Amino acid sequence: MIASREVIAKNVFLFCAMASAAIVLSILLFMIALGLPLFKGSASFSLLTGPWAPHQGLYGIFPMIAGTLWVSFLATILALPLSLGTVFVVTGLGGTRLRRILGALVRFMTAIPTVIYGFVGIFLLVPLIREAGGGAGMSVLAAGIVLAILISPTMILFFADSLLAVDPSYVQAAKALGASRVQRLLYVMLPKAVGGMASGFILALGRALGDTLIALMLAGNAIRAPHGFLDPARTLTAHIALVKAADFDSLEFRSIFACGIVLYLFTTAAVVTVRLMERERKAVP
Amino acid sequence: MNHDFAEKMVVIFSWMMTFLLCLLVTIFLGYLLTKGLPSLGAELIFGQADPLKAILGRARVFDGIFPAIVGTLCLVVLSTALALPVGVGSGIYLAEYARPGMKKLLGMLFDILAGIPSIVIGLFGFSLAVFLHNRFSDRFAPCLLISALSLAVLVLPYIVRSTQTSLEELPARLRKTALALGATKLQNIAYVLIPNALSGISSGIILAIGRCAEDTAVILLTGVVATAGIPSSLLSPYEALPFYIYYISNQYMNPAELSKGYGACLILLGICAALFMLAYGMKKQLSYRMLYRA
Amino acid sequence: MAKISLRLLVFLAFFSISAAPGMAGTLDAFKGQKGTVKIAGGTAHIPVMQEAARRIMTLYNDIVITIAGGGSGVGIKQVGEGLVNIGNSGREPTPEEIRRYGLTIHRWAVDGVAVVVNPKNPIKYLTKDQLKDIFSGKIVNWTALGGADHLLTIYTRDEASGTREVFWEKALDKGAISTKALFVQSNGAMKTAVANDPYAIGYVSVGHIDKSVIPVALNGVTPTLETVKNGQYKVARGLYSNTKGEPAGLTRLFIEYLFTPEGQQIVADKGFIPVK
Numbered sequence: 013m014i015a016s017r018e019v020i021a022k023n024v025f026l027f028c029a030m031a032s033a034a035i036v037l038s039i040l041l042f043m044i045a046l047g048l049p050l051f052k053g054s055a056s057f058s059l060l061t062g063p064w065a066p067h068q069g070l071y072g073i074f075p076m077i078a079g080t081l082w083v084s085f086l087a088t089i090l091a092l093p094l095s096l097g098t099v100f101v102v103t104g105l106g107g108t109r110l111r112r113i114l115g116a117l118v119r120f121m122t123a124i125p126t127v128i129y130g131f132v133g134i135f136l137l138v139p140l141i142r143e144a145g146g147g148a149g150m151s152v153l154a155a156g157i158v159l160a161i162l163i164s165p166t167m168i169l170f171f172a173d174s175l176l177a178v179d180p181s182y183v184q185a186a187k188a189l190g191a192s193r194v195q196r197l198l199y200v201m202l203p204k205a206v207g208g209m210a211s212g213f214i215l216a217l218g219r220a221l222g223d224t225l226i227a228l229m230l231a232g233n234a235i236r237a238p239h240g241f242l243d244p245a246r247t248l249t250a251h252i253a254l255v256k257a258a259d260f261d262s263l264e265f266r267s268i269f270a271c272g273i274v275l276y277l278f279t280t281a282a283v284v285t286v287r288l289m290e291r292e293r294k295a296v297p
Numbered sequence: 298m299n300h301d302f303a304e305k306m307v308v309i310f311s312w313m314m315t316f317l318l319c320l321l322v323t324i325f326l327g328y329l330l331t332k333g334l335p336s337l338g339a340e341l342i343f344g345q346a347d348p349l350k351a352i353l354g355r356a357r358v359f360d361g362i363f364p365a366i367v368g369t370l371c372l373v374v375l376s377t378a379l380a381l382p383v384g385v386g387s388g389i390y391l392a393e394y395a396r397p398g399m400k401k402l403l404g405m406l407f408d409i410l411a412g413i414p415s416i417v418i419g420l421f422g423f424s425l426a427v428f429l430h431n432r433f434s435d436r437f438a439p440c441l442l443i444s445a446l447s448l449a450v451l452v453l454p455y456i457v458r459s460t461q462t463s464l465e466e467l468p469a470r471l472r473k474t475a476l477a478l479g480a481t482k483l484q485n486i487a488y489v490l491i492p493n494a495l496s497g498i499s500s501g502i503i504l505a506i507g508r509c510a511e512d513t514a515v516i517l518l519t520g521v522v523a524t525a526g527i528p529s530s531l532l533s534p535y536e537a538l539p540f541y542i543y544y545i546s547n548q549y550m551n552p553a554e555l556s557k558g559y560g561a562c563l564i565l566l567g568i569c570a571a572l573f574m575l576a577y578g579m580k581k582q583l584s585y586r587m588l589y590r591a
Numbered sequence: 592m593a594k595i596s597l598r599l600l601v602f603l604a605f606f607s608i609s610a611a612p613g614m615a616g617t618l619d620a621f622k623g624q625k626g627t628v629k630i631a632g633g634t635a636h637i638p639v640m641q642e643a644a645r646r647i648m649t650l651y652n653d654i655v656i657t658i659a660g661g662g663s664g665v666g667i668k669q670v671g672e673g674l675v676n677i678g679n680s681g682r683e684p685t686p687e688e689i690r691r692y693g694l695t696i697h698r699w700a701v702d703g704v705a706v707v708v709n710p711k712n713p714i715k716y717l718t719k720d721q722l723k724d725i726f727s728g729k730i731v732n733w734t735a736l737g738g739a740d741h742l743l744t745i746y747t748r749d750e751a752s753g754t755r756e757v758f759w760e761k762a763l764d765k766g767a768i769s770t771k772a773l774f775v776q777s778n779g780a781m782k783t784a785v786a787n788d789p790y791a792i793g794y795v796s797v798g799h800i801d802k803s804v805i806p807v808a809l810n811g812v813t814p815t816l817e818t819v820k821n822g823q824y825k826v827a828r829g830l831y832s833n834t835k836g837e838p839a840g841l842t843r844l845f846i847e848y849l850f851t852p853e854g855q856q857i858v859a860d861k862g863f864i865p866v867k
């Protein structure tokens with residue numbers, strides 16, 4: 013009977029969708045379940061604000077939260093001018109051929125594996141910073157710079173999308189009135205695209221928050237929160253990669269689930285914020 | 298006149314930044330090629346073993362990256378095979394059957410999944426392995442299967458989104474014709490919509506493959522090791538190319554090993570670049586959107 | 592013609608027998624065996640593990656040996672949980688660990704833990720007090736010790752490391768390690784880090800030391816194989832392979848192999864002190 017086949021098919025697809033959704037939720041649940049003893053034992057507050065000193069029984073992940081914030085924000089702030097400048101050229105200031113080549117180059121950069129960025133960073137950038145800056149070389153700065161280069165293509169493509177989505181008739185009108193390329197970009201496209209670009213910025217920040225390899229390879233992984241850009245740091249992501257060694261039942265081990273939960277919440281917050289911003293933008297005519 | 302100055306500044310600034318970006322990429326690629334090209338060759342991949350015998354599985358490779366390449370290949374094939382049915386099914390559901398409210402909710406969940414850091418997904422896979430080990434059988438441990446499952450979770454959003462978007466973008470004319478001629482919804486999907494959306498779906502799959510090939514964080518926690526030879530079973534540890542690169546970067550024993558590391562970088566870069574160009578070539582528009590929204 | 596061919600045959604036969612890696616005799620024990628041995632844990636052990644595995648796997652295609660690092664803590668934990676067959680540790684498992692996991696320990700080498708600096712660093716002698724001040728963060732610049740004017744970079748290992756445990760207990764007398772210290776994940780990584788950073792100081796297994804790093808004499812005693820062997824250099828430890836209960840099958844064969852003359856020769860070749 014054709015009807016029952018239809019129903020079966022629909023249910024199969026529904027099942028797929030539900031399974032996928034379930035996976036998202038179960039990731040969070042698994043982490044809460046496994047991290048729970050830590051939340052019960054020590055006060056949650058000291059978990060998030062205390063220092064990491066397993067020898068003394070202290071499992072605070074504050075230094076790692078600080079490390080994540082220092083590295084990601086530095087990376088995003090460095091990536092911003094780089095991306096803005098490039099996207100201006102790609103969407104307005106450059107000639108058609110240049111735009112196409114640049115576009116291809118930027119897209120190609122997104123295919124470069126993260127571990128290779130880290131590899132080159134260790135041997136090219138770290139010695140440079142060490143000699144010029146005086147510290148260990150492995151630092152917030154090293155990780156921040158390489159991470160900025162990593163997320164720039166993503167940011168550029170987001171920005172380009174927003175800028176190019178501006179109603180071409182506005183741009184044409186400006187052109188007809190004699191506006192130069194820069195003027196069209198600055199006064200017509202940019203104001204309209206700012207909302208979308210803000211979303212792109214936040215999503216790039218989310219990407220920087222979640223990166224593991226760059227910080228693991230380049231930031232030194234010290235257990236103290238960084239006080240300056242030349243200080244070494246450990247991010248939440250690197251911490252998870254480093255501490256898998258310990259006793260499964262120990263509080264030290266469970267701290268990585270706390271890290272996982274914090275990361276999950278950070279990135280979910282970024283995604284939700286962006287969705288809300290988009291909704292608000294679309295609501296305004 | 299103030300405006301004039303500001304505009305000029307913007308132009309100069311933009312060109313400088315673009316130049317900077319190109320310069321950085323050139324230095325990056327140039328450095329890699331200079332250091333890596335000399336070491337490319339049979340010895341990099343097969344070490345002291347005979348290439349033909351190694352490929353046939355007759356000889357073991359100890360100081361070449363062949364096991365790592367095979368490990369990466371197995372990972373990619375397994376995880377794509379796992380993610381494909383669920384991903385395409387979910388995409389079809391979202392594009393064809395879901396109500397607007399459900400679409401928005403599921404859409405947000407998938408966005409969240411796409412945003413979860415890969416190490417957290419690796420953590421999930423690791424906890425799954427521990428759970429299975431404690432609950433069911435001692436034979437469960439971080440291994441190829443667990444890694445493949447975790448990678449499948451990682452790339453699921455790519456496949457779902459590309460399926461959903463390429464189905465939604467089909468022109469209404471195409472959508473409605475078969476239905477008007479009396480086909481059922483399922484027949485429409487199976488015989489008309491999917492075949493037409495295939496290039497978009499495939500490009501999503503290829504992007505997923507590329508992601509699996511380059512990922513390091515997930516496999517770090519779910520079973521990759523430095524020495525394992527070619528994977529002997531689904532439940533055994535394995536080697537992988539990105540991990541090899543990571544491992545060499547922080548503990549190479551001599552300049553020869555470091556040189557091999559650079560060579561491995563070039564090979565991995567080559568694989569990912571090739572996959573990327575394939576996906577790009579398949580459906581330009583869709584790749585563009587998938588790449589940066591992911 | 593026949594005579595020449597016979598000679599040729601004998602020559603080839605002789606040549607192929609003697610060309611077999613190692614002495615086929617000791618590895619005969621593995622003949623006909625199949626299966627997997629999973630090894631994890633101490634990173635100092637890895638060179639010996641890899642060489643032994645290579646020799647065994649080259650001769651016998653049905654045997655698979657996988658080796659992972661992670662540190663002594665990981666080795667003990669994972670073998671205790673049944674996740675691996677052999678858990679290596681660079682420190683003796685505590686009585687508590689032995690009791691909890693039912694471990695059987697096998698010590699097949701003696702090793703030391705040396706303080707190392709970069710070859711470009713002129714400082715090759717330290718007193719124990721100076722060492723403690725460096726690692727606790729009291730001394731921050733090499734000039735304080737007569738070296739270059741640059742901040743020190745301390746490299747350390749994570750808590751699971753047996754090398755760290757031994758270093759902390761015997762060289763630092765359980766002193767503090769600065770929270771600004773950079774973390775590396777294995778002996779190999781420590782060596783690479785110190786070799787690449789002219790202002791680094793770290794600690795590594797004596798067996799791992801090669802021309803890329805310089806061992807620092809502690810209270811006048813330079814860490815070498817001799818001084819570790821005769822007890823002059825006090826920061827020493829055994830290299831252990833631990834199993835859950837008594838080892839059986841392939842695992843037992845592998846461990847026994849480590850104690851054979853051939854196995855102990857590998858130990859010596861890699862820079863450690865054989866126990867036999």
